[in-house]
Amino acid sequence: MITRTxxxxxxxxxxxxxxxxxxxxxxxxxxxxGFNTRFExxxxxxxxxxxxxxxxxxxxxxxxxxLANAGATEGSLETEARVKLDQDGAGFKISRSDLxxxxxxxxxxxxxxxxxAEEAKANCPISKALNVEMTLEVEVRAPADA
Numbered sequence: 001m002i003t004r005t006x007x008x009x010x011x012x013x014x015x016x017x018x019x020x021x022x023x024x025x026x027x028x029x030x031x032x033x034g035f036n037t038r039f040e041x042x043x044x045x046x047x048x049x050x051x052x053x054x055x056x057x058x059x060x061x062x063x064x065x066x067l068a069n070a071g072a073t074e075g076s077l078e079t080e081a082r083v084k085l086d087q088d089g090a091g092f093k094i095s096r097s098d099l100x101x102x103x104x105x106x107x108x109x110x111x112x113x114x115x116x117a118e119e120a121k122a123n124c125p126i127s128k129a130l131n132v133e134m135t136l137e138v139e140v141r142a143p144a145d146a
Contacts, residue, residue: 010034021045048083048094051130055097056081058126066116067105075105075143096133104141114138 006028010019015035022029028045037044056079063077079101086095101117108116121127121136 008033021050048085051094051126052081052083052097055083055099055124055126055130058124059099059120060101062120062124063101063103063117066120067108067113070108070112070116072105072108075103075108077105078102094130094132096135097127097130098135098137100137100139102139102141104143106143110140113140 005024006021008019008021010017012018017034019033020030021033022031032044033046034044036042038046038048059081060077060079067075067077079099082098082100083094084096084098085092099121103113103117105113117136117138121134127134
């Protein structure tokens with residue numbers, strides 16, 4: 001079992017409160033967050049952005065391993081995740097995560113890449129944790145040297 005940690009501190013309450021998020025690795029170290037960074041576009045982070053980063057990273061890594069297991073030895077993958085936050089009665093909920101992949105992987109048929117991408121979308125740990133509607137758009141590009 002692997003355990004990862006993050007901490008959040010919030011001083012003040014509601015819209016006027018200010019928060020800081022830190023991760024075990026220190027990639028985030030007292031990163032600012034609060035109502036203004038979440039809903040008003042001020043500099044800082046927010047939980048949905050962090051979930052989008054986690055989903056994009058997890059899916060992309062899962063796909064890279066799937067491609068390696070299928071015999072690919074090189075290539076590039078770039079994924080954008082768009083996490084949607086919708087109003088849910090008096091509160092909010094994450095309703096979906098849409099993944100957009102741009103891939104260039106020599107030696108792998110497009111149909112195989114798409115199959116492996118769907119498998120990664122369904123089985124990466126963050127996809128499983130989210131349990132929300134997800135879409136996957138795949139753009140396959142020819143290798144740069146082709």
